[in-house]
Amino acid sequence: MRNEAQAVPAAVTNRFSRIFLPFAAGYFLSYLFRNVNAVIASELETDVGMSADQLGLLTGFYFLAFACFQLPLGVLLDRFGPRRVESLLLLIAGAGSLTFAAGQELATLSVGRALIGVGVSACLMASFKTFSQWFEPHRLPLVNGYMLACGGLGAMSATAPVEAILGVTTWRVLFVGLAMACVVVAAVLWWVVPEKTNMTKAEPLRRQVAALFHILRSSVFWRFAPAAMVFSGAPMAIQGLWAGPWLRDVAELDRNAVAQHLLLLALATTVGFVAWGTLAERLGRLGIKPIKVAGAGLVLFLLSVMVLTWQPTGNVLPVWLMFGLCGTSGTLLYTVISTQFEVALLGRVITAFNLMVFLGAFSLQWGIGLVIGFWDAGPGVGYFATGYQVCFGLVVCLQGLALIWLLWPRDSSVSRRRPDY
Structure with a gap:
């Protein structure tokens, strides 16, 4: 009995160190890359001479490339396994980081940003698939929540710590360092993470595509897709770029205060990842479905965007x-939609859903830049508050429509039909 009791903690520790931590490191880098432009926006505006729409487009290339790779990524994950796929893709992210560090104009910087987007596109989906193979189903919401929290730590690192680094070196040196980190994490994933040997044989490629x-x-998929675009996409678009300029132009904060606010925002995001996963797990024991928990959270998020539109x-x-x-x-919508399809389709379901999230993030991030550009206050000055008010108001309208579409009652009898292919 004692040996069995000791074996359980040992197994948990082994899974944590050899499975969770390597994937968490990759997702940490993914979120750091995603949010770092919010801090270096001023440098890009001055060093490269970027306008608001160019800055939005450049930063959004991460999301666009990320999104475009989601559909083939789902097939690759199901066919070759998450360990191999993420390891190789992180090398591409490293190459993109070096390209971005060397860029002198919009075209080169965009190529680098796009390569980074492709390179980190598997960091979350590969971890979700791996965790579903190694952890018990009832633990997945909590494990996934901790994984998302590691992304929040990456977002935190992209705020005040990056601002401190910029005080002693340049943003180009920073991206060289990030490229080296990508190579290290890729090596750890390749050599440390164990392979799951008792999985079923991969389907033929033709059947996978079908x-x-x-x-x-699927109508079930398109019930969730609009919410993915404007609810999951909006935090990425705004926190990843436009929160910093908003704090500068609307709240009129200096650089250090902006960085501190972004750090606390990232901390709230990190807490939120863990809190919502924990809350959904515990309420699930009481018979409250995750869709209801998610709906409550989305309403609260919509209200926060409404208040920001008002510009207190x-x-x-x-x-x-x-x-x-x-x-x-x-x-939480990832958990909900994954239960609506067969387990064998999990990789493709999640990556197709992620496609919608990142298309929404790209569209919102670039679109906000286009609209704000009409209220340009002048070179190096920033943008008038009215531009932000218009953009955030449009986001509120889109979120309201998506929420109605998501929560509108439907016949549940057709939600889990067996695929005909």
């Missing part, structure tokens, strides 16, 4: 903390 099209034709004066930190805390509730 199943992917089945998912994209004085201390804006509580509103941004609510934005970060509630914006993570959309991650």
Whole structure:
């Protein structure tokens, strides 16, 4: 009995160190890359001479490339396994980081940013698939929540710590260092993470592609897709770039204060990832479905964006903390939609859903830049508050429509039909 009792903690520790931590390191880098432009935006504006729409487009290339690779990624994960796929893709992210570090104009910087997007595109989906293979189903919401929290730590590192680094070196040196980190994590994933040997044999490629099209034709999938775009996509678009300029132009904070606010915003995001996963797990024991928990969180997030649209004066930190805390509730939709399809389709379902999330993030991030550009206050000055008000108001409208579409009652008898392919 004693040996068995000792074996359980040992197994948990082994899975944590050899499975969870390597994938968490990759996702940490993914989120750091995603949010770092919010801090170096001023450098890009001055060093490269970027306008608001160019800055939005450049930063959004991460999301666009990320999104475009999601559909083939789902097939690759199901066919070759998450360990191999993520290891090789992180090398591409490293190459993209070096390209970005060397870029002198929009075209080169965009190529680098796109390569980074492709390179980190598997960091979350590969971990979700791996965890589903190694952890008990009832533990997945909590394990996934901790994984998402590691992304939040990456977002935190992209704020005040990056600002401190910029005080002693340049953003180009920073990206060289990030490229080296990508190579190290790729090596750890390749050599340390164990292979799951008792998995079923991969389907033929033709059948895999047919199943992917089945998912994209499903009415169940399109029930969740709009919410993915404007609820999960909005925090990425705003926190990843436009939160910093908003704090500078609307709240009129200096650089250090902006970095501190972004750090606390990232901290709220990190707490939110864990809190929503924990809350969904515990309420699930009481018979409350995750879709209801997610719906409550999405309503709160919509309210936070409404308040930011109103542009309160004085201390804006509580509103941004609510934005970060509630914006993570959309991650529960991954759990919900994954239960609507067969287990064999999990990799393709999640990556197709992720496609919608990142298409939404790209569209919102670039679109906000286009609209704000109409209220340009001048070179090096920033943008008028009216531009942000218009953009955030449009986001609120889109989120309201998506929420109605998501929560509108439907016949549940057709939600889990066996695919015909």
